[in-house]
Amino acid sequence: MIGAWTETLTAEPDRPLLLDPGADPNRGGSGAWTTRGDFLRRTEVAAKRLRAAGLRPGDRVVVSGPSSVDLAVSHVSCLRLGLVVVPANGAYREAELAHLMADCTPRAAIVDQDGWTDLLSALSPNLLITTTDLAGLPEVGAADGERIVLDVAPPEAPAIIGYTSGTTGRPKGAVLTQANLLAGAEAVRVAWRWTAADRLILCLPLFHMHGLGVGLHGTLLAGGSVVLQDGFDPDLVLSAMVDHDATLFFGVPTMYHRLSGHGGVPALGRLRLCVAGSAPLSAELHRRLADTTGVSVLERYGMTETVMLVSNPYDGERRPGSVGIPLPGVEARLDPDSGEIQVRGPNVFAGYWGRPEATAESFVSDQDDGPAWFRTGDLGAVDADGYLSIIGRAKELIISGGFNVYPREVDDVLIKHPAVAEVAVAGVRSEEWGEEVVAWLVPVAGHECPSVEELREFARGHLAAYKLPRRAVAVDAIPRNALGKVVRHELLPPD
Ligand code: MCA
Ligand code: AMP
16 A cells, blocks of 8 residues: 555655645635645654654554644554554544553554543553654654665555444454555545546545545545545535635535535535445435536445445446445445345455454355455345445444444443433434434333433443434333344334
């Protein structure tokens, strides 16, 4: 991966590459871009400082912060040194971070999140902790620097561990190799005709594959440029499209939903390509955007474990309600019995960190000696002309605004409320969020059922805010099967 980027970025070093949110003139910044040459130099210096601080190839490093050039530099410098980046959602609370830390045992953390330094050092007293400006790390003299070799991680070396709930259980670390990252970015570069002339507006967080593995890595591979925004603000997104002559926008359906209600939405029509993913884009929203802006949004399908898998075509019909056809290099099929989508290709991850059993369970092998197929946990249907639609999920998962919520993780926190005897959460359709977390509760005898506000307050210290229920429904019993397992699809949506 790294070799491919450095080759692209070495040419024409003065071309603009990244605009920091703080440098954006729309926010009072200087308008100064970080060029390709600046970025290469900064990532080289940073990688050498990380090495001088004692980090070695294969060490895990938690990286988290609002989007910024410093964050991108930190990320890429880790990859150049062969470190393994563990992106972490800034909304994580202590319990979520503790799980990640215990699971991947990082040696260092590069974090800009408020309060995380204390939290992380309490969780792991020997952890090397710094911010994305690498404050406090040793400087490296020219002679010492010469001896530090960069960009030599082999294709099979782990590069990122992305936490995701997979099909079951608590979040697991999906190990993506350097080769997986390259394959993931290369597939969309080719399919979406991504070139050095492109300019992306990127307001997706850099701790998920959508923003990181597609938005940032794709830009580095194609040699395009990117306007970084730290969060989604429709005014800033739309004005940036105009002011920076953007050509690309990538977003989750919740962002398109909010943009569709904004007076400035025709600005989307200036772009060469608008891509949606991470959750289903409703056919209705697809059509509404086409009617108001003339844009046929290109929907694609991916996963943390695989980067991108399937995409509507750049040329040809972008079919509402479908995710399209497999990307170059990706094979996809439906399991004949369950209808599960199974995939294989150079983009498919190496396995879950430290979990051989979970890894084995998530692959199926054929008799044909070809690579094993990864079980996505998504259910699909294929049209006669090969277009794939995602029609359901075999896995217990809620996707709210593009963020994954694993219901049992929420159940396990809410059940600790003293007035709750039984609880189960599930996703309910929502126009804005796609799915909304709703909690069904059986109160303890003699207690009032807690309100949703009370439940949110109770759980806020333990769960990232996007996992908190948005509605609560009191019931007499939670539907369960003969084994006592919650049957979530029998939880009836509130009116
Ligand atoms: C924020 N909140 C949410 C969500 N986001 N609640 C439910 N679902 C969410 N997704 C909470 C906030 O914590 C806050 O809670 C309240 O909602 C209001 O926040 P608001 O300002 O409206 O939200 P926002 O900050 O504008 O965020 C909405 C968002 C964001 C921009 C859509 O959720 C987002 O960036 N989503 C994209 C995530 C993503 O990149 N996913 C890709 C993963 P309170 O008021 O209680 O504090 S999937 C992936 O990577 C694969 C490979 C793929 O296919 O792409
Ligand atoms: P994550 O584990 O966060 O990478 O989420 C991956 C999951 O997001 C997939 O397994 C799908 O369930 C879902 N997903 C991604 N893109 C789409 C899409 N275009 N339509 C429907 N679901 C999607």
